[in-house]
Amino acid sequence: MSPMSRYDPAQIEPRWQQHWKEQGTFVATEDPEKPPYYVLCMFPYPSGSGLHVGHPESYTAVDIVARQRRMRGFNVLNPIGFDSFGLPAERAAQRENRHPAEITRERIDYFRTQMQRLGFSFNWEREVSTCEPDYYRWTQWIFLKLHEQGLAYLAEVPVNWCPAQGTVLANEEVVDGRYIETGDPVERRVMKQWMLRITAYAQRLLEDLEGLDWPEGVLEMQRQWIGRSEGALVRFEVEGGGEFKVFTTRPDTLFGATWCVLAPEHPLIGSITRPEQRQAVEAYVAQARNKSDMERQVAADKEKTGVFTGAYAVNPVNGERIPVWIADYVLSTYGTGAIMAVPAHDERDHAFARTFDLPIRPVYTVEGVEHDFSASAWPGDGRAINSGAFDGMSVSEFKAAILAWLEERGLGERQVNYKLRDWLFSRQRYWGEPFPIVHTADGGVHPVHPSDLPISLPHVDAYKPTEDGQPPLARAEDWLHTSWQGQPATRETNTMPQWAGSCWYYLRYMDPHNTELPFGQDKVAYWKQVDLYIGGVEHAVLHLLYARFWHKVLYDCGLVPTKEPFQKLFNQGMILAWAYRESGGRYHAPDTVERRPGQLSTIVSAWTGLPVETDWYLKGAETPVEEKLGKMGKSLQNSVDPLEIVERYGADTLRIYEMFMGPLEQVKPWQTSGCEGIHRFLSRVWRLFVDDQTGETRPFGTTSPEVKKALHIAIKEATEGIEQLKLNTPVAKMMELVNACKGEAPAREEALAFVLILSPWAPHLAEELWQRFGHDRSLSTEPWPAWDPAALSGDSMTIVLQVMGKRRGELEVPRTASKEEILALARQDPQLTRFLEGQQIKKEIYVPGKLVNLVVG
RNA sequence: GCGGACGUGGCGGAAUUGGUAGACGCGCUAGAUUCAGGAUCUAGUGGGCAUGCGCCCUUGGGGGUUCGAUUCCCCCCGUCCGCACCA
Structure with missing residues (x-):
């Protein structure tokens, strides 16, 4: 050991990292003598820019827990790996004309170097990477299980097609008509795609949220996403033939239904539309079809649109003849794609009624409230009117009664509906898991035998679609053509989405080198489930819902012992960084700007276009810049590399600062100082x-x-x-x-x-x-x-003295002092005498060990 | 619009079965030491008046409950996040 006088982390830290590695200090083995404890941080996607100081926040928190649990006698599993399939590496492969596997491995190597320099007690011997064949072999194996259970199917479905990415996206990946990762616009297309029947698990995904130690916000987001609602399916006959069903949560308002609306995609439109309306209907349907999701959503705030079909339906409760309309405010993908409109008690129907001057008929009144139904709807409770024998009932009474009435007559039935839809599981990309599926000329779709796994990614001459629009895998002619039970066959050319690998990685960590199975039963019986899972709230819905779904399928197959994968979940808050921008829009790194207190300039903000005052300037120049907090990244020029901090202060300093910044769950700004x-x-x-x-x-x-x-x-x-x-x-x-x-x-x-x-x-x-x-x-x-x-407390205690609730002094007394002794001391304390002079003590309050408050008056 | 979180010094934050508001740290000021230092140490640092002991104000704003409110209740203002025509 070289002599070292001053604290020099550059000497200490690498030595101990080496020591831990050589001694295998943190290697986890399944020791039946010790209780297991499984901590997990969400594994990173190895991007091209490496780790920034936001990443180690959750790793440090997890590491602190892991290290302390070991000291408390637990056998700790604290693994790490890489979520390494996905679009960014594929785009880099196109740009650099290199294999994405090569690019990915380089990036992982850099990530690993960065992480190892921070001294985490990870089980590096269990590292996994989802893009390696010995990992994705088992992702394919689990897909076969899903297929076997009837949970994977091919369907002709309207999909979110992203032209910029050349692939479809799941609903969850599209917000405001754009891909959440890149902001590229998304359009609708009908394509034949692999779907996973997550809706079959909707109820269980909802119910089993009970009992999880998760943040309330995440539980609520999952509940909303699953979106369970109870109501009724009601049959409406169309005059002149045909019928459709509507889903409603308010069957008690059936007597107030004054028209019906079909979604523009509804299959019945062609057959019921009257000749005189045909032209208008076709024009409306065509226009709705061409609207992007974004345009449709923006239109939600504007005036409602729609067109009358000329047809009439019969209201089953009163035989009334009501018009059938088409409008795009009715979603084809929810319920039956058809609704009954009750403008008196539903805001959206009310808005439609105002636009097209349709009748509004109240079916509830509220005693003591004079509601103006021409101005707005009344969605609340009341007493039923205009509803025949049901008059006088409350909403809940009426619902029960009308459901029984409808079911008795075969006009409708109880129904539970979910917003959750099946999971679009195909991508038209190269860098993902190939499906273990072959197609035969007769249209047959066949799973390959598990012993033939993995279906490896073939080499292709370019990472782009074929001339005729097939996914990149179709370029690998030799790979594409195969056989199935003697017949010629072609392989599935779609690949799985990036979520697939992360759906079960926590299970692979339990047994990462198993070549016979994704994980051994003895291993999963020992570790059971993740005790503590830490990651960003951005995965509150997608990843966590998908992983829970796969876990439940594996549970049903008898492969895992628990119903849920993650017992406790914790979301760390994002670490933000200050960004500096000139009025013209250029960004400057934080170390190139300085604050000049008192020297204010007014500039036009490049963010808002409005004038702002600032005292920040470029170093050595008179150029004012605006300061703003933002997500760390290349675009804002505000990333901080953890290695830079390690070099300057050491890994221990970085780790502690990340924790010291504030509560783990809070969003907080990075300040290198x-x-x-x-x-x-x-x-x-x-x-x-x-x-x-x-x-x-x-x-x-x-x-x-x-x-x-x-x-x-x-x-x-x-x-x-x-x-x-x-x-x-x-x-x-x-x-x-x-x-x-x-x-x-x-x-x-x-x-x-x-x-x-x-x-x-x-x-x-x-x-x-x-x-x-x-x-x-x-x-x-x-x-x-x-x-x-x-x-924790010495021999004496400090008692705060208050008069009328204001602090006027303090008193040092022995621990053993009684209430009476303390009050006696307080009454004659010189610090208080001038507040007590001429006053009478009306009340004496003593909080044991803390304070005395004398109330005078 | 609906749901969730939140608002405390120049800055990050601490303190909630109601009981010393501003712990700890950054930054800043003064001093010591040093050839020098992004080194170290000491003292000070919410605002105002007095600058002697002290007094008043202060937890987004306003009201309330209480001996006592950052903490509980009501109203208002503001910020962030999620969902958003789900019938």
Whole structure:
């Protein structure tokens, strides 16, 4: 060991990283003697730009939990891997004319280098990468299970086609008519695609949310996405032949239905439209078809559009003849694609009635409320009117009664509907899992035998569609043509979406090198499920819903023992960074600008187009720039590379700063200068135990009562903080402890306890000190210290003295002092006398161990 | 529009079965040490008046409950996130 006087993480950290690697300190084995604990951070997509300082936030939090659980005697699984199929690598492959596998491996290597320099106690021996054949072989295997269960099917469906990406996208990937990743516009097309029947699991996906320790917001988002609603399916006959069904959650308003509306895609339109309306209807349907999703959604705020078919339907409850319209405010993909319109009690129908001057008939009144039905709908409860024998009922009474009435007469039935739709599972891309499916000339669709897996990705001459529009895999002629039971056959040329690999990676980590199965039953029986899953809230719906779905299918196949994959979920808040932009729009990196307090300029904001005041300027120039907080990335020129921080301050400083910034779940701005304080803190810790002149380990001292108290407070805060993932305040308590030491090392016992509680946050420094204290083994399995409740408060306590609720002084009394003694002292305390003079004490309040409040008057 | 989270010094944040508001840190100011330092140490740092002890104000704004409110209740303002014609 070279002599080192000052705290020098560049010397300490690589050595301990090497030590952990060589000793296999964090290798996880299935030890039946120890309770298992499975922590997991959402694995990264290895992008071309490497990690930025936002990534280590969740890794650090997970690592702190993992390290502390090991010290508490748990057998910890803390794996890591890479979500490595996907579009960005394929686009890079097109640009650079290289194989995406090669590009991906390089990127993974860089990610791994970055991550390993941060000292995480990952199970690197279990690393997986979803694009490797020994991984995707089992993704294909699970697909075969889904297929076998009837949950994967081919269908001719309207899809979200993204011309810029040359592929279809799932509904979940499209927001406002654009691809969420790139913002490219999306249009509708009808294509034959692989679908997964996630809707078959809708009810269970909803029900099993109960009992999960997840953030309320995520549970709510999942519930809304599944979108269960109870109602009725009601049959309407069309005059002159034909019938359609509508779904309604308000069958109790059937008597108020004054027309019906079919979605423009409804199959009945052709047959019921009257000749005199045909031209108008066809024009409307064509126009609706050509509208993009975005245009349709924008139109939601505008005036409703629609066209009358000329046909009439019969209201089953009263035999009334009501017109049938077509309008694009009715969605073809929800319910039956047809509705009954009750303008008096539904806002949307009311808006339509106003536009086309259709009749509005109330079927509820509210006592004491004079509602103007020509102005707005009344969606609430009331007393039924205009509804024959049902008059006088409340909404819930009426619903029950009318459902029974409809079912008795065969006019309708109870129905539960979900917003959730089946999952579009095909992509027309190269860089994804090939489907283990072949097609024969007779139209047969056949799963390949599991022993033939993996169906490997073939080499192709270009990562783009064929001349006739087939997906890239169709370019691999040799691969494409195969046989099935003696017949010539062609392979499926679609690939799976990026979500596929991440649907089950947490299971593969349990048994990553199994060549017979995706994971062994003994392994999954031991680890069971993920105890704690930490990741970004951006996966609240898509990834978590898909993974839960696959997990339930595997559960039904008897392959996993639990119904749910992730028992506790925690969302870390995104780390943002300040971005600086000239009025003209150019961005500047944070280290090229400076603040000049008092020197204000007014510029036109490139973001809003409005004038703003700023005191930020380009360094060495008079160019003012506007400051704004944003997501880290290339576009805002505000990314910070963790390695840059490691070089300057060390990995321990980076780790602690990421935690110290604020509550884990909160969005917070990165400030590199904040690392200074952490680095100072760690230097102080170093100097407490190491002579910074000689580099020698200093002898232990004695522990003062204040230090002892501060230590036990810190142990308590660290222990409870890790339990609740409040990882910022323990750092503050450890700083207070070090401040309390006033540069003097405490006694051995307290020094050891301090280093142990520091170790999850600053593992390198802690190991170094631990070794200097004379240990020859890593501290990673040393028992976690316990706090002594008696040490939390000293022999005396501080009582705050208040008069009329205002703080007027304080009192130091022995712990043993009684309420009477304390009150007596308070009454004659010199700090209070001038507030008590001439006043009578009306009330005395004593909060044990905390304060006295004297009420006078 | 609906749902969720939130609003505390120049900045990040701490403190909620109601009990010392501003812990801890950044930044800033002054001083010490140093050839020098993005080094280290000491002191100060919410605002105002006094600058002696002290007093008043202050947790987005307004009201309420209470001996006492950042914490509980009502109204308003603002920010962020998710969903958005789902019948």
